[in-house]
Amino acid sequence: MKPAPFRYVRARSVDDAVAALARDSEAKVLAGGQSLIAMMNVRAAKPDCLVDINALSGLDYIKVKDGGLAIGALTRHETVKRSALVKEHCPLLAEAYEWIAHRAVRNRGTFGGNLCHADPASENPAVALVTEASFVLKSAKGERTVAAGDFFKGVYQTAARQDELLIEVRIPSRPKGQGWGFVEVSPRKGDFAMTATVVTLELAGSNVKAAKIALTGVSDRAIRLPSVEAALAGKPATEDLFRAAGEAARKAINPSSDFHADDAMRRDLASTLTRRALTAAKSRCA
Amino acid sequence: MNKEKITVTVNGRKHEKEVEPRRLLSDFIREDLRLTGTHVGCEHGVCGTCTVLVNGKSQRSCLTFAVMADGAEIQTIEGLGTAEKMHPLQQGFWEKHGLQCGFCTPGMLMTAVELLKENPNPSVDEVREALSGNLCRCTGYQTIVESIQRGAEIMRGGK
Incomplete structure (x- = not known):
């Protein structure tokens, strides 16, 4: 099968892009295209109009701003993966990139496009949830910032309106002493996750001060597990506690089955990966 | 249109x-x-x-x-090269039987070109990681990995 015909607009600037989105209520953004074009090739997506933002400059950057990272939405995956700033300020994201896509896809796919695609088995949304990242959206009417917790709405659904362009993602820097863990199981490294667990952990002495846990691949979107997080707070950070957290994660989710893994397997994975991610995080609390 | x-x-x-x-x-x-x-x-x-x-x-x-x-x-x-004047990677695939049906070969070769530009002497694990996005349905990865390492050797000046 081939993609259905569409109208093509090449944006030369951010203003150009948001004007095109405002002009045509059927227009969608074409960034790296690594998910969108695949879906168009099998006609799972048939946009009437695409606004190609690849030619615009000024959205491809990684910088430190206001105590965190500011990543331009059009920054390619491979650039994020290799960034020394990302390793320094958000080692969790750097570690997630060990699992994200294959080289040819990373060369082309964009950080912002990946987040806006909101695939329920994608890694970056879970990282965004745990780090409490925020998303800067721009339209012809102005700019607004949406917290990661409010951004992901369902399978391929986000809070971004049709006329809005994601321009920047802001990720707070890792607080001193915070450990992190990222553990994934996927059919092949680089494929979407069957399940992945993403955590951060802060200790007060030998007790848990605060834990954040997000899972991907177990729902219609990446999800935080607030009840499991709350149950960890104040308790001794032992392997027994982490095992109990894994069991709680197993019960807190309601995954669906597909040909990669059924409900029971995803619950098993959630339990084991949560325990492992917490253990890894503890070893990095320094 | x-x-x-x-x-x-x-x-x-x-x-x-x-x-x-x-x-x-x-x-x-x-x-x-x-x-x-x-x-x-x-x-x-x-x-x-x-x-x-x-x-x-x-x-x-x-x-x-x-x-x-x-x-x-x-x-x-x-x-990349011609039948008369093969690229070192093509030479490697020829010597080490990196082709079976040949369908995946162009993608394997172009992926390997990028790998060797950045890493002229990749380990088996590094070759496998670089090839993780390329499927061979003859399941002949073993010889493909050997072919790429042989190509790398030729490019480094080995005979």
């Missing part, structure tokens, strides 16, 4: 063409330019056989519209 005018340089030769926006780069290369060395397998970004180099970087040509490549420099398998 509206068409867009694009200019691309493929294997050193400049082409000016009009294309429908929905024209995939893979189809543009194969059908408009008649360079059929680039293969199309899954056509949704999973198999990697359509991999070409765009401005020196590997890309899935089935996940790129030709209009998006306007102004780009593209290298396909035809730009």
Whole structure:
């Protein structure tokens, strides 16, 4: 099968892009295209109009701003993966990139496009949830910032309106002493996750001060597990506690089955990966 | 249907063409330019056989519209070597039986070109990691890995 015909607009600037989105209520953004074009090739997506933002400059950057990272939405995956700033300020994201896509896809796919695609088995949304990242959206009417917790709405659904362009993602820097863990199981490294667990952990002495846990691949979107997080707070950070957290994660989710893994397997994975991610995080609390 | 005018340089030769926006780069290369060395397998970004180099970087040509490549420099398998004067990687594939049916080979080769540019002496694990996005359904990865290491050896000046 081939993609259905569409109208093509090449944006030369951010203003150009948001004007095109405002002009045509059927227009969608074409960034790296690594998910969108695949879906168009099998006609799972048939946009009437695409606004190609690849030619615009000024959205491809990684910088430190206001105590965190500011990543331009059009920054390619491979650039994020290799960034020394990302390793320094958000080692969790750097570690997630060990699992994200294959080289040819990373060369082309964009950080912002990946987040806006909101695939329920994608890694970056879970990282965004745990780090409490925020998303800067721009339209012809102005700019607004949406917290990661409010951004992901369902399978391929986000809070971004049709006329809005994601321009920047802001990720707070890792607080001193915070450990992190990222553990994934996927059919092949680089494929979407069957399940992945993403955590951060802060200790007060030998007790848990605060834990954040997000899972991907177990729902219609990446999800935080607030009840499991709350149950960890104040308790001794032992392997027994982490095992109990894994069991709680197993019960807190309601995954669906597909040909990669059924409900029971995803619950098993959630339990084991949560325990492992917490253990890894503890070893990095320094 | 509206068409867009694009200019691309493929294997050193400049082409000016009009294309429908929905024209995939893979189809543009194969059908408009008649360079059929680039293969199309899954056509949704999973198999990697359509991999070409765009401005020196590997890309899935089935996940790129030709209009998006306007102004780009593209290298396909035809730009690598000839039967008389093979690229060291092609020589490696020949010596180590890196081809079985040959369908995945163009993607394997273009992916390996990028790898060796950055890492002239990759370990088995590094080759496997680099090839993780390329499928061989003859299941012949063993000899493909050996072929790439042999190609690397030739490129480093070994006989």
